[in-house]
Amino acid sequence: MAVLTAQHDDFPRWYQDVLTKAKLAENGPARGTMVIRPNGYAIWERMQDELDRRIKAAGARNAYFPLLMPMSFFEREAEHVEGFSPELAVVTHGGGKELTEPLAIRPTSETVIGEYMAKWVDSYRDLPLLLNQWANVVRWETRPRIFLRTTEFLWQEGHTAHAGEDDARAYARRILHDVYQDFMRNVLAVPVIIGGKTVRERFAGAVNTMTCEGIMRDGKALQMGTSHELGQRFSRAFNISYLAADGTRKLCWTTSWGSSTRMLGGLIMCHGDDFGLVLPPAVAPVQAAVVAVKETDGSVTRAAATLTDELAALGVRAQADDDVEQGFGWRATDWDLQGVPIRVEIGPRDLAQNTAVVYRRDTREKTAVAVASVADTVHGLTSRMQEEMLNAATARRDAFITDCTTLDDVRDVARTGFARVPWATVGVSGEERLAVDGLTVRCLQAADGTLPDGDDDAGAIAYVARAY
Amino acid sequence: MAVLTAQHDDFPRWYQDVLTKAKLAENGPARGTMVIRPNGYAIWERMQDELDRRIKAAGARNAYFPLLMPMSFFEREAEHVEGFSPELAVVTHGGGKELTEPLAIRPTSETVIGEYMAKWVDSYRDLPLLLNQWANVVRWETRPRIFLRTTEFLWQEGHTAHAGEDDARAYARRILHDVYQDFMRNVLAVPVIIGGKTVRERFAGAVNTMTCEGIMRDGKALQMGTSHELGQRFSRAFNISYLAADGTRKLCWTTSWGSSTRMLGGLIMCHGDDFGLVLPPAVAPVQAAVVAVKETDGSVTRAAATLTDELAALGVRAQADDDVEQGFGWRATDWDLQGVPIRVEIGPRDLAQNTAVVYRRDTREKTAVAVASVADTVHGLTSRMQEEMLNAATARRDAFITDCTTLDDVRDVARTGFARVPWATVGVSGEERLAVDGLTVRCLQAADGTLPDGDDDAGAIAYVARAY
Numbered sequence: 001m002a003v004l005t006a007q008h009d010d011f012p013r014w015y016q017d018v019l020t021k022a023k024l025a026e027n028g029p030a031r032g033t034m035v036i037r038p039n040g041y042a043i044w045e046r047m048q049d050e051l052d053r054r055i056k057a058a059g060a061r062n063a064y065f066p067l068l069m070p071m072s073f074f075e076r077e078a079e080h081v082e083g084f085s086p087e088l089a090v091v092t093h094g095g096g097k098e099l100t101e102p103l104a105i106r107p108t109s110e111t112v113i114g115e116y117m118a119k120w121v122d123s124y125r126d127l128p129l130l131l132n133q134w135a136n137v138v139r140w141e142t143r144p145r146i147f148l149r150t151t152e153f154l155w156q157e158g159h160t161a162h163a164g165e166d167d168a169r170a171y172a173r174r175i176l177h178d179v180y181q182d183f184m185r186n187v188l189a190v191p192v193i194i195g196g197k198t199v200r201e202r203f204a205g206a207v208n209t210m211t212c213e214g215i216m217r218d219g220k221a222l223q224m225g226t227s228h229e230l231g232q233r234f235s236r237a238f239n240i241s242y243l244a245a246d247g248t249r250k251l252c253w254t255t256s257w258g259s260s261t262r263m264l265g266g267l268i269m270c271h272g273d274d275f276g277l278v279l280p281p282a283v284a285p286v287q288a289a290v291v292a293v294k295e296t297d298g299s300v301t302r303a304a305a306t307l308t309d310e311l312a313a314l315g316v317r318a319q320a321d322d323d324v325e326q327g328f329g330w331r332a333t334d335w336d337l338q339g340v341p342i343r344v345e346i347g348p349r350d351l352a353q354n355t356a357v358v359y360r361r362d363t364r365e366k367t368a369v370a371v372a373s374v375a376d377t378v379h380g381l382t383s384r385m386q387e388e389m390l391n392a393a394t395a396r397r398d399a400f401i402t403d404c405t406t407l408d409d410v411r412d413v414a415r416t417g418f419a420r421v422p423w424a425t426v427g428v429s430g431e432e433r434l435a436v437d438g439l440t441v442r443c444l445q446a447a448d449g450t451l452p453d454g455d456d457d458a459g460a461i462a463y464v465a466r467a468y
Numbered sequence: 469m470a471v472l473t474a475q476h477d478d479f480p481r482w483y484q485d486v487l488t489k490a491k492l493a494e495n496g497p498a499r500g501t502m503v504i505r506p507n508g509y510a511i512w513e514r515m516q517d518e519l520d521r522r523i524k525a526a527g528a529r530n531a532y533f534p535l536l537m538p539m540s541f542f543e544r545e546a547e548h549v550e551g552f553s554p555e556l557a558v559v560t561h562g563g564g565k566e567l568t569e570p571l572a573i574r575p576t577s578e579t580v581i582g583e584y585m586a587k588w589v590d591s592y593r594d595l596p597l598l599l600n601q602w603a604n605v606v607r608w609e610t611r612p613r614i615f616l617r618t619t620e621f622l623w624q625e626g627h628t629a630h631a632g633e634d635d636a637r638a639y640a641r642r643i644l645h646d647v648y649q650d651f652m653r654n655v656l657a658v659p660v661i662i663g664g665k666t667v668r669e670r671f672a673g674a675v676n677t678m679t680c681e682g683i684m685r686d687g688k689a690l691q692m693g694t695s696h697e698l699g700q701r702f703s704r705a706f707n708i709s710y711l712a713a714d715g716t717r718k719l720c721w722t723t724s725w726g727s728s729t730r731m732l733g734g735l736i737m738c739h740g741d742d743f744g745l746v747l748p749p750a751v752a753p754v755q756a757a758v759v760a761v762k763e764t765d766g767s768v769t770r771a772a773a774t775l776t777d778e779l780a781a782l783g784v785r786a787q788a789d790d791d792v793e794q795g796f797g798w799r800a801t802d803w804d805l806q807g808v809p810i811r812v813e814i815g816p817r818d819l820a821q822n823t824a825v826v827y828r829r830d831t832r833e834k835t836a837v838a839v840a841s842v843a844d845t846v847h848g849l850t851s852r853m854q855e856e857m858l859n860a861a862t863a864r865r866d867a868f869i870t871d872c873t874t875l876d877d878v879r880d881v882a883r884t885g886f887a888r889v890p891w892a893t894v895g896v897s898g899e900e901r902l903a904v905d906g907l908t909v910r911c912l913q914a915a916d917g918t919l920p921d922g923d924d925d926a927g928a929i930a931y932v933a934r935a936y
Contacts, residue, residue: 026584028533028534028536028537028580029534029537029538029541029580029583030534030536030537030538030571033534033535033536034534035531035532035533035534035584036531036532037531038529038530038531038599041529041530041531041532042529042530044532045530061506061509061510062506062509062510062513063503063504063505063506063509064503064504064509064512064622065496065503066496066497066498066501066502066503066620067501067535067573067604067606067620068496068498068501068557068606068619068620069496069497069498070497070498073497085564086563086564087563088561088562088563088564089536089559089561089562089563089571090559090560090561090562091557091558091559091560091573092558092559092560092561093556093557093558093560093570094556094557094558094608094619095554095555095556095557095608095609095610096553096554096556096608102561103498103557105535105559105573112496112497115497116494116503131506135604136535136603136604138535138536140562140563140564141563142563151536151562152534152535152536154532
């Protein structure tokens with residue numbers, strides 16, 4: 001009896017089933033909002049922890065800017081207001097009165113942060129100014145889907161100001177590589193494709209948007225994090241300027257970059273299977289569940305507690321499950337659903353032979369291990385499994401990618417996977433035609449697979465797919 | 469030349485000066501909102517870390533509920549809606565359209581969380597349900613002051629459901645003692661007075677509100693955290709019920725509890741002096757600054773780097789300051805302003821004698837210490853200073869408290885400090901008369917200093933003061 005809809009029967013339904021059955025999240029009372037339940041939020045906390053460490057290592061400091069800002073702020077940068085106006089939530093009443101100027105709930109914070117950067121930056125000595133904030137944002141969604149597109153979501157948004165274009169560009173790339181790509185590959189085990197966005201797909205107000213694109217198990221793309229060069233657009237709009245060493249006043253160059261709870265959706269859809277979520281050990285709140293089988297004399301429960309302590313001593317996030325009033329099968333199914341990477345199962349018969357069963361969630365393999373070796377075995381497995389999950393995801397990703405030479409090929413391939421094609425073959429007009437069929441250029445790469453130098457790189461390669 | 473307004477000249481101005489000069493926070497663009505700058509936010513992150521650990525130790529799990537909720541949610545619990553309606557911010561437009569039902573920005577989340585508790589609680593096996601969330605909330609403020617009263621603030625709010633009244637009451641008290649009081653005393657070094665609120669001062673919708681009251685250096689009170697028993701009011705309004713072991717359906721008993729960025733204001737005003745902020749080591753993002761004096765051959769900078777590494781190896785959060793292009797005096801003033809607990813000063817002359825100067829921020833004492841002993845000395849000082857700051861704050865607190873026997877005495881004493889008086893002497897009518905002069909009963913204690921059993925404890929003692 002399957003707990004979930006099978007992926008190959010109905011992938012979106014499978015996704016919704018996992019959210020519900022693993023108690024990760026559900027819809028909020030207002031349309032498009034979500035409730036992140038403790039099982040889901042614990043994963044988000046692990047993500048925040050790992051990302052925050054990388055953001056700080058890149059020199060950025062956390063701050064907090066207001067949720068509400070005057071509508072006039074958006075109007076200062078033309079492309080930005082055009083891009084975000086249709087998505088704004090507007091507060092018109094506060095404290096029982098109608099407001100004289102309506103306030104917008106931030107959909108992103110370039111404008112309000114720009115206002116303060118202008119106050120804080122005086123001379124070249126104040127640069128670069130590297131800020132990040134963890135916050136909620138609101139963007140009105142017409143077709144909401146939990147984690148992937150919600151009216152309110154949680155994210156981090158970095159905002160930096162630099163003295164020169166080169167420094168801004170280098171920093172935006174550093175964030176893409178050292179923060180996002182590193183986190184996604186090595187923590188989430190999602191082998192993202194990185195590249196530049198086409199002009200059509202850029203962030204509203206950016207001169208260059210770089211992206212991390214994940215490939216889900218249904219062959220669709222998920223944009224999982226973006227880093228933008230904003231040129232001098234926001235500096236000009238908010239007058240973020242500095243006194244240079246030569247005594248002249250110059251405009252700064254700014255960047256912004258963000259990643260959100262959407263990554264939870266990517267994690268689920270990149271690794272999940274018909275038994276539920278499958279978490280890479282690095283991001284799993286519980287890495288190993290030590291599950292005791294029902295017994296009569298308490299010896300199994302004691303052995304499970306000892307094993308849990310041994311695992312914790314090795315730095316493994318372990319949890320004992322001695323809830324023996326619930327059937328063993330029911331509990332095993334539930335640990336599977338929740339995607340806990342490793343399960344140690346121990347019962348009276350195992351204990352009599354001085355063994356336990358070690359189960360890994362990704363391959364569903366079971367191995368009998370001497371009790372004395374369980375902790376070391378599980379500890380070793382956490383890093384091996386992390387690596388093997390990345391390898392398996394990379395193999396799945398590569399199997400979804402097909403080289404194409406014509407737009408017709410692209411359209412055919414991108415229905416179920418990723419088409420890789422010379423950008424010259426697609427071009428701006430081809431991109432528009434693909435859009436009619438719901439296909440988008442996910443990113444452009446230089447011929448050698450690195451980031452393209454600009455949007456007019458003649459030898460660039462395009463990745464085309466359907467996207468969430 | 470004083471950097472700040474002196475506390476005794478103008479305490480509110482001193483507070484504002486500290487916020488600005490130490491770059492902690494400033495006003496946001498929309499009235500009543502604030503921007504928390506990196507120096508301020510780093511302290512908040514330390515607070516979150518320490519509080520979150522205690523909240524998890526008390527068994528609660530983090531989750532996240534929506535910012536926006538239908539207005540109708542508030543209307544279900546009569547006292548709650550009456551209390552919060554005047555403070556609501558209301559979204560009337562979203563995605564370019566007028567909404568059919570306006571949405572409120574959460575001022576607190578009892579109602580939306582109540583709605584989900586009702587869905588998640590089925591039988592007694594699901595209880596207690598212990599939830600917490602870290603979030604921003606909005607309450608319209610007519611007299612905003614940064615950290616103390618802002619239209620938007622950051623906080624944690626805990627929400628729990630229990631099978632019985634005793635369990636709910638015990639948990640609300642556990643949070644007050646083991647989470648809030650423990651955190652405030654042992655991390656913030658603020659010796660809060662704990663007690664029960666009078667009916668007049670209760671949270672809107674609570675049957676009992678317990679509070680942690682700090683005494684600031686100007687003798688005023690600051691409510692720093694509260695824990696509420698909500699009885700069955702929200703359970704009734706949202707139908708949070710469970711199937712009991714005896715097969716009957718029963719209503720739950722719920723609690724809620726919160727603490728916010730307001731604690732940053734309390735920290736500043738409890739310990740700060742005329743030189744700036746003074747941070748207890750446990751909450752200081754940087755516990756020791758190792759400040760190099762300008763030199764010619766790089767030996768001082770190298771020695772400072774070595775000392776910083778040695779401190780870090782002992783678990784001290786240390787930061788080297790080798791920005792010798794800035795004058796030493798200017799840097800020392802700035803470290804004072806930021807309240808960094810310990811400063812290690814090292815220059816060519818010190819190094820020639822193989823010594824460094826260890827400075828503690830609270831007493832402003834300087835001691836010459838052999839370079840080889842600096843790390844151990846500073847490490848030892850972090851715990852000693854933590855304890856001594858609590859002792860000093862306790863002495864200041866106690867000096868502000870005066871026992872009174874008449875309402876006239878109370879009125880006189882509470883102008884500049886705390887009046888302690890039998891509750892029977894004040895009573896509901898006395899409380900109303902004191903309110904005319906801006907004086908409030910901060911809390912009630914039983915005669916032995918513990919929490920009172922209820923609001924009709926005949927022998928209760930009242931603490932009366934002005935409050936932020």
